[in-house]
Amino acid sequence: MPTPPNEEVSRPVIVLVNPQLGQNIGMCARAMLNCGLEDMRLVAPRDGWPNPDATASASGADQILQDAQVFDSVEAAVSGVGRVYATTARPRDMVKPVVTPRQAAREMREAAGNGERVAVLFGPERSGLDNDAVTLADAVVAVPLNPGFTSLNLAQAVLLVGYEWWQAGDDTPARQLVQTATSGQTAGKEELLNFYTRLEGALDEAGFFSVPEKRPTVVRNIRNIFSRAGLTKGEVDTLHGILSALIKMPKRPRGPKS
Amino acid sequence: MPTPPNEEVSRPVIVLVNPQLGQNIGMCARAMLNCGLEDMRLVAPRDGWPNPDATASASGADQILQDAQVFDSVEAAVSGVGRVYATTARPRDMVKPVVTPRQAAREMREAAGNGERVAVLFGPERSGLDNDAVTLADAVVAVPLNPGFTSLNLAQAVLLVGYEWWQAGDDTPARQLVQTATSGQTAGKEELLNFYTRLEGALDEAGFFSVPEKRPTVVRNIRNIFSRAGLTKGEVDTLHGILSALIKMPKRPRGPKS
Numbered sequence: 001m002p003t004p005p006n007e008e009v010s011r012p013v014i015v016l017v018n019p020q021l022g023q024n025i026g027m028c029a030r031a032m033l034n035c036g037l038e039d040m041r042l043v044a045p046r047d048g049w050p051n052p053d054a055t056a057s058a059s060g061a062d063q064i065l066q067d068a069q070v071f072d073s074v075e076a077a078v079s080g081v082g083r084v085y086a087t088t089a090r091p092r093d094m095v096k097p098v099v100t101p102r103q104a105a106r107e108m109r110e111a112a113g114n115g116e117r118v119a120v121l122f123g124p125e126r127s128g129l130d131n132d133a134v135t136l137a138d139a140v141v142a143v144p145l146n147p148g149f150t151s152l153n154l155a156q157a158v159l160l161v162g163y164e165w166w167q168a169g170d171d172t173p174a175r176q177l178v179q180t181a182t183s184g185q186t187a188g189k190e191e192l193l194n195f196y197t198r199l200e201g202a203l204d205e206a207g208f209f210s211v212p213e214k215r216p217t218v219v220r221n222i223r224n225i226f227s228r229a230g231l232t233k234g235e236v237d238t239l240h241g242i243l244s245a246l247i248k249m250p251k252r253p254r255g256p257k258s
Numbered sequence: 259m260p261t262p263p264n265e266e267v268s269r270p271v272i273v274l275v276n277p278q279l280g281q282n283i284g285m286c287a288r289a290m291l292n293c294g295l296e297d298m299r300l301v302a303p304r305d306g307w308p309n310p311d312a313t314a315s316a317s318g319a320d321q322i323l324q325d326a327q328v329f330d331s332v333e334a335a336v337s338g339v340g341r342v343y344a345t346t347a348r349p350r351d352m353v354k355p356v357v358t359p360r361q362a363a364r365e366m367r368e369a370a371g372n373g374e375r376v377a378v379l380f381g382p383e384r385s386g387l388d389n390d391a392v393t394l395a396d397a398v399v400a401v402p403l404n405p406g407f408t409s410l411n412l413a414q415a416v417l418l419v420g421y422e423w424w425q426a427g428d429d430t431p432a433r434q435l436v437q438t439a440t441s442g443q444t445a446g447k448e449e450l451l452n453f454y455t456r457l458e459g460a461l462d463e464a465g466f467f468s469v470p471e472k473r474p475t476v477v478r479n480i481r482n483i484f485s486r487a488g489l490t491k492g493e494v495d496t497l498h499g500i501l502s503a504l505i506k507m508p509k510r511p512r513g514p515k516s
Contacts, residue, residue, distance in 0.1 A: 034408065095488070098433070102432065144425065155414075175356070175361050178398070
């Protein structure tokens with residue numbers, strides 16, 4: 001499947017250590033595919049493998065489950081891998097670098113750039129990784145979250161690590177004004193000026209600018225309103241239509257200024 | 259519950275529009291609490307409210323469900339809110355700013371800093387938000403993910419928006435060496451030098467430095483190995499113990515250099 005601009009990087013391996021529920025394995029596959037990750041490795045899944053519950057909850061990410069490799073031990077699952085991260089929620093009594101998912105993503109891409117294979121370990125639902133598995137890792141990944149409620153389900157932990165991995169290689173602009181083919185192109189300055197001039201002419205005619213010396217300021221304010229809106233050609237046409245309709249309205253006698 | 263350093267900011271409201279499954283509403287509550295968000299609003303939940311399925315899947319985030327307010331319309335749910343974001347997976351045929359969750363988080367904190375209440379809309383599982391709900395919003399939030407497989411379940415979408423919101427106010431160091439009370443403090447330079455000197459003395463005695471003019475370089479390399487490890491006091495003690503044990507080993511006759 002197409003995953004530019006992330007497509008040229010070797011992707012991290014996701015290792016689920018002693019996962020319990022097939023349903024969670026399937027949801028992990030879905031989260032992995034969301035993030036363009038495809039290499040799932042299972043260490044001694046509790047209910048055996050393959051597991052139909054996994055497929056039922058994978059929401060279309062079945063291929064990842066079909067390609068998943070099963071191992072007897074964490075050591076076997078990470079053989080051939082150059083760098084291992086262990087995800088943990090609770091602190092461990094060991095001296096180990098602890099990184100945020102965002103930092104892990106940066107490091108994983110750097111390592112991948114140096115031709116190193118990277119794996120991330122996720123422990124079983126109830127207990128998390130045991131200390132031996134954590135010891136195998138080069139660093140621990142801990143997700144900064146509400147310290148009063150850090151428990152994430154397995155698929156959500158996989159999603160957050162994968163999400164950060166994807167973001168680290170993604171160049172979507174932080175903020176953009178989306179223009180689809182039918183919603184049209186941005187209006188040019190000339191089209192905007194035409195509309196402004198026409199509107200201001202109509203307002204002159206209607207006696208809107210009651211204090212002539214304030215006219216330039218008021219005109220500027222009005223133009224800023226429309227300029228901020230980032231109008232398309234189609235929207236300028238709509239505004240012309242609105243103006244035409246209002247001009248043609250039956251004239252009410254104007255009362256005294258309030 | 260304690261959620262420093264995020265505690266002083268007004269938090270975004272999570273609005274679930276026509277959510278279908280109670281189970282998903284419960285998982286959303288859990289994801290919200292993970293991210294320190296507590297104000298859930300429901301617009302016409304399909305299966306009514308309260309819904310026991312929601313509680314069953316909230317994994318302890320029950321209070322959020324108990325406090326959730328139910329509304330008939332999106333308009334009613336966001337009354338009193340100053341800024342609204344709409345989450346969508348598929349592009350809409352309208353001209354609207356589109357932001358990443360990371361950018362949305364920055365903007366939401368800015369707005370909150372200006373005393374503005376912020377809400378984020380999430381659509382029903384199957385179809386997402388309808389265009390009228392999107393039109394209500396000031397901007398659309400779209401999560402950059404694998405374009406070949408963008409479908410997120412409801413709770414995962416809530417989690418990613420909430421996660422970014424939490425990160426934007428979190429000051430966890432990207433990488434740190436964790437030291438727990440029992441794993442001990444970092445060793446001082448003096449303790450390290452004591453160990454280095456003792457090790458190098460033992461190596462001198464053992465005839466390790468066979469080429470005397472290379473000794474300074476080799477010593478430097480050895481010291482770098484241990485220096486990189488960022489040793490604690492306890493670990494230096496362990497290394498002293500290892501050295502003592504090795505020194506006391508029955509000596510084998512040394513063979514010719516290989």
